[in-house]
Amino acid sequence: MKHPPIPTEASFTSPLRHEHLTARIGTWVGISFGLCFLTGLVSHWYYLNDAPFFPPVRPVWGYRVTQGVHVLSGTAAIPLLLVKLWSVYPKLFGEVPFGQLRPLLVNLAEKASIVVLVSASIFQLVTGLANAAGWYPWAFSFRATHYAVAWVAIGALVVHIAVKLPIIKAAYARPLPEPASSYSEPGAGPGRRTLLRTALLASSVAVLAAAGSTVPLLRKVSVFGVRTGEGPQGVPVNRTAEGAGVLETSVDPAFRLTLVNGDREVTLSRADLEAMTQRSHELPIACVEGWSASGRWTGVRFAEVLDLVGAPRDAALRVRSLQQKGAFGVTQIPGSFARDPLTLLALGLNGERLSLDHGFPCRLIAPNRPGVFQTKWVTRIEVVT
Amino acid sequence: MRTRLLIGAIGVAMGLFGALRFLQLDPEDIIDALIWLAGGVVVHDAVIAPLTIAVTVLVARVVPAGARRRLTVALVVLVTVTVTAVPVLGRWGARADNPTLLDRNYLAGWLVFAALVGLCTLLVSLLAGPLARLRRRDRETPVSQSAG
Numbered sequence: 001m002k003h004p005p006i007p008t009e010a011s012f013t014s015p016l017r018h019e020h021l022t023a024r025i026g027t028w029v030g031i032s033f034g035l036c037f038l039t040g041l042v043s044h045w046y047y048l049n050d051a052p053f054f055p056p057v058r059p060v061w062g063y064r065v066t067q068g069v070h071v072l073s074g075t076a077a078i079p080l081l082l083v084k085l086w087s088v089y090p091k092l093f094g095e096v097p098f099g100q101l102r103p104l105l106v107n108l109a110e111k112a113s114i115v116v117l118v119s120a121s122i123f124q125l126v127t128g129l130a131n132a133a134g135w136y137p138w139a140f141s142f143r144a145t146h147y148a149v150a151w152v153a154i155g156a157l158v159v160h161i162a163v164k165l166p167i168i169k170a171a172y173a174r175p176l177p178e179p180a181s182s183y184s185e186p187g188a189g190p191g192r193r194t195l196l197r198t199a200l201l202a203s204s205v206a207v208l209a210a211a212g213s214t215v216p217l218l219r220k221v222s223v224f225g226v227r228t229g230e231g232p233q234g235v236p237v238n239r240t241a242e243g244a245g246v247l248e249t250s251v252d253p254a255f256r257l258t259l260v261n262g263d264r265e266v267t268l269s270r271a272d273l274e275a276m277t278q279r280s281h282e283l284p285i286a287c288v289e290g291w292s293a294s295g296r297w298t299g300v301r302f303a304e305v306l307d308l309v310g311a312p313r314d315a316a317l318r319v320r321s322l323q324q325k326g327a328f329g330v331t332q333i334p335g336s337f338a339r340d341p342l343t344l345l346a347l348g349l350n351g352e353r354l355s356l357d358h359g360f361p362c363r364l365i366a367p368n369r370p371g372v373f374q375t376k377w378v379t380r381i382e383v384v385t
Numbered sequence: 386m387r388t389r390l391l392i393g394a395i396g397v398a399m400g401l402f403g404a405l406r407f408l409q410l411d412p413e414d415i416i417d418a419l420i421w422l423a424g425g426v427v428v429h430d431a432v433i434a435p436l437t438i439a440v441t442v443l444v445a446r447v448v449p450a451g452a453r454r455r456l457t458v459a460l461v462v463l464v465t466v467t468v469t470a471v472p473v474l475g476r477w478g479a480r481a482d483n484p485t486l487l488d489r490n491y492l493a494g495w496l497v498f499a500a501l502v503g504l505c506t507l508l509v510s511l512l513a514g515p516l517a518r519l520r521r522r523d524r525e526t527p528v529s530q531s532a533g
Contacts, residue, residue: 012438078465078469079466082433082468083461083465085429086434086437116400118425118426119422119423119425120403122425122429123418123421123422123425129472130478133472134480135475135477137477138418138421139413140411140413140418141411144406144414145410145418147406148403148406148409149407149422151399151400151402151403151404151406152400152404152407153403154399155396155399155400155401156396158396158400159393159397160396161396162389162393162396165388165392189445189453190454194454195461198457198462201458201462202465202466206466206469209466209469223493223494223495223498224470226486228489230488232485236485237483243482
């Protein structure tokens with residue numbers, strides 16, 4: 001039986017492919033990957049309980065911006081990477097110099113580094129994109145895996161830049177050459193410059209179509225935004241009271257908040273909390289999935305609650321939720337955030353009593369922190385010793 | 386060369402750090418993640434890339450030369466942006482208890498987006514002729530002045 005011919009690098013005849021075009025698109029892929037990696041590191045830092053030093057408490061919208069940039073730079077990279085991979089696809093069929101050991105080893109080493117780069121890049125973009133839409137079609141732990149593969153992807157990218165540096169330099173030493181056929185007769189087909197601009201246009205459109213989840217001005221434009229920003233009391237919800245299994249415990253009249261500092265213990269009802277000095281602050285909820293929304297939270301200053309058991313000023317606190325299912329039922333808050341004057345044990349949102357889905361009877365809301373640490377349905381606060 | 390070696394060494398160190406973190410995951414997680422790592426490349430190299438090339442060959446054969454540029458631009462924008470919308474279009478992450486997640490009509494949004502791409506392409510097609518004529522006249526005007 002005759003098999004179809006196996007293509008070689010020369011089988012691909014598009015006049016548009018050129019290593020100087022690849023270098024230019026690659027630059028944009030590199031910029032978006034770099035932004036995505038750095039903002040990803042920032043996000044990872046927020047998740048560390050044992051960091052040598054903690055993220056700053058200001059600006060209040062810090063995490064909102066860095067995580068928005070993280071998700072949007074990843075989204076921007078998708079059209080760019082697709083065009084980039086198209087431009088180098090024939091290399092997959094490049095000749096392997098069997099027979100000569102040294103060239104063979106160099107060839108295989110480069111191929112291996114490319115396999116690592118491409119697989120890690122696609123993996124990061126696919127898992128990140130799915131995660132932002134609340135979709136987990138895999139079994140592995142998302143955060144730990146996404147973090148590990150991020151280092152692999154960025155490391156392979158840096159190696160790739162080192163290998164291709166001469167081509168990159170040559171590409172920027174002169175204007176992008178156009179293929180003879182399309183340059184001489186306008187209208188004969190797209191040129192390389194057109195393709196580069198198209199990739200950037202597609203990337204920008206992808207960002208605009210998604211950004212409304214975190215940029216309120218773009219809510220109406222972002223047809224693919226994972227959230228409109230609407231929700232009970234004007235703020236979206238990540239985990240509902242039903243999803244957390246707290247529909248009954250949160251409204252139980254016997255609910256008490258327990259404060260623990262060593263052997264000192266104080267219990268408070270919601271009425272006790274309402275009797276304390278109430279304050280209102282405008283603070284954003286910024287989720288690791290990239291969406292964010294601002295709300296006006298009302299409640300008791302967290303520091304004043306901690307003072308009831310004489311918690312040391314610099315002590316970290318363990319905050320327990322009524323939540324039975326899912327991760328982050330117990331979180332830790334560093335002293336700097338716990339003692340910030342803006343940090344509240346919130347009882348109300350946007351002028352109303354806190355709804356069940358937003359954490360009734362009381363929830364933590366601090367400036368500049370990922371949403372998962374803004375613990376809802378708080379039932380116990382312990383000084384970490 | 387020394388710069389390249391230095392950059393390369395930094396890259397290798399970063400990659401190794403990631404590989405080390407990766408190997409510290411649970412064994413089942415490692416196997417599952419490896420399947421996804423390989424799956425992405427296979428889906429791209431064996432499905433997406435050949436399909437793209439098939440479409441470009443088709444466009445080159447079927448579409449008149451004058452329309453190829455705008456059609457290419459339209460298709461690249463339409464298809465690559467659609468790829469970024471796959472999870473929301475599929476709504477796989479939707480949860481019955483949480484109406485604030487995936488709370489748009491994404492199919493309607495996609496149709497509007499596709500219609501906009503089509504409309505822009507049509508506008509460019511309609512304006513291409515008059516614009517080219519205008520540009521030609523601009524180029525010719527100073528010549529006729531100097532001649533007069």
